[in-house]
Amino acid sequence: MLKLDILVLSVHPDDAELGCAGTILKHIAEGKKAGIVDLTQGELGTRGSVEIRAAEAAEAARILGLSVRENLAIPDGFFENTKEYQLKVIAAIRKYQPEIIITNAYHDRHPDHGRANELVEASSFLAGLRKIETFDNGQLQQIWRTPIVLHFIQDRYIKPDILVDVTEYWDKKIESIRAYGSQFYNPNWDNEPETYISSPNFIEVVEARAREFGKSIQVKYAEGFTSRKILGVDSLFDLR
Numbered sequence: 001m002l003k004l005d006i007l008v009l010s011v012h013p014d015d016a017e018l019g020c021a022g023t024i025l026k027h028i029a030e031g032k033k034a035g036i037v038d039l040t041q042g043e044l045g046t047r048g049s050v051e052i053r054a055a056e057a058a059e060a061a062r063i064l065g066l067s068v069r070e071n072l073a074i075p076d077g078f079f080e081n082t083k084e085y086q087l088k089v090i091a092a093i094r095k096y097q098p099e100i101i102i103t104n105a106y107h108d109r110h111p112d113h114g115r116a117n118e119l120v121e122a123s124s125f126l127a128g129l130r131k132i133e134t135f136d137n138g139q140l141q142q143i144w145r146t147p148i149v150l151h152f153i154q155d156r157y158i159k160p161d162i163l164v165d166v167t168e169y170w171d172k173k174i175e176s177i178r179a180y181g182s183q184f185y186n187p188n189w190d191n192e193p194e195t196y197i198s199s200p201n202f203i204e205v206v207e208a209r210a211r212e213f214g215k216s217i218q219v220k221y222a223e224g225f226t227s228r229k230i231l232g233v234d235s236l237f238d239l240r
Contacts, residue, residue: 002068005032007098007146009089011116012042012076013057014180018206019152020102021064021173022166022223028065029169035068036061037092039085039116040076047192048182060179063172068096077112081119089123091134094141101149106226109155117151121228124149150225153209160224161231163213167220170210177203 006027008016016024016036024034038057041050048056054071061069072088079085093101103120104113126132128145135141153160166173182189185200196202213222217240233239 002035002096003033004035004067004096004098006034006100006102007093007096008034008036008102009039009092009116009120010036010102010104010152011039011112012045013038013053013071014042014060014177014183015104015113015154016102016152017060017064017173017176017180019104019154020223020225021176022169022210022221023102023164023225024064024066025169025172026164026166033067034064035066035070035096036064037096038069038071039074039089039119040079040112041071041073042076044076045183046195047189047198052182053180056180056182060176063176063179079112079115079119081115081122085119086123086126087132087134089120090127090132091136091141093124093127093146094134094144095136097142097144098146099148101146102225103149103151105151105154105156105158107156107158113154121149148227148231149229150227153224153226157209158224158226160213161227162225163217163222164225165214165217165219165221166210166223167214170221174203177206 010016028034042053043050074085104116106117107114124146128143130143210221213224214220
C-alpha cells in the first residue's frame with residue numbers, strides 16, 4: 001500500500017493544478033507524499049481528447065513530483081452522487097489512506113465542480129464505515145476515515161477559511177498548468193475553438209486571485225481553501 005499524506009480528488013484533469021498545485025509542491029518539498037486521483041477523463045472538453053489530456057496529466061504529475069496519479073474514468077458531465085460512484089471514490093480513499101483530502105469547490109461556474117465536492121465529501125465519510133466493503137486487486141480494503149477534507153477555490157470567489165503561502169512555488173505551479181497545452185492558451189492550438197480557459201487572459205485571472213489571497217496574509221501568492229468542519233490548531237502562534 002502507498003499511504004499518502006495528501007490526496008487530491010478532483011473532477012477534471014487540470015483542476016488540481018489550477019486549484020492547489022502550489023500547496024502540493026510546498027508539502028512535497030517538506031517531505032510529504034501527495035497524489036492526485038482525477039474522477040473523470042475530461043472527455044467532454046471542447047479542446048483536445050482523452051488521450052491528449054492523459055498525456056498532459058502525466059506530464060503535470062512529473063512536474064509536481066507526485067507519488068501517484070490515476071483516473072477513475074467516471075463519466076464527465078453526467079455523474080451524480082450515487083452509490084456506484086461513491087464506491088469508486090471510497091476505494092481510492094481506502095487505497096491511499098490520506099491524512100488530508102483536497103477536492104473541488106462547493107459550487108462553481110462548472111456544475112461538475114460542486115457535484116464532485118458532494119461526491120467526495122459523502123465518500124470520505126462512508127469510507128470509514130466497516131459494513132461497506134470495497135476491494136483492491138481482489139483484496140478486501142481496510143476502512144479509512146480521513147481527518148480533514150478541504151476544498152480549493154476555483155472560478156467563482158468563495159471566502160477562504162485557510163490561506164497557504166505558495167509564493168516560492170508559483171512558477172512551478174504555472175509550469176504544471178502549462179503542461180495542459182490543449183486546454184490553456186497555446187498558439188499551437190489555434191485551429192481549435194477558443195474556450196473560456198484557453199483565452200490568453202485566463203492565467204492572468206488565476207494569478208490575480210492568488211495575489212488577492214496573498215495580500216490577506218502579506219505574501220505575494222496564496223491558495224485558498226474552505227472546510228465544512230471547524231479546524232483547530234495546537235497553538236495560536238501557528239496562525240498568521
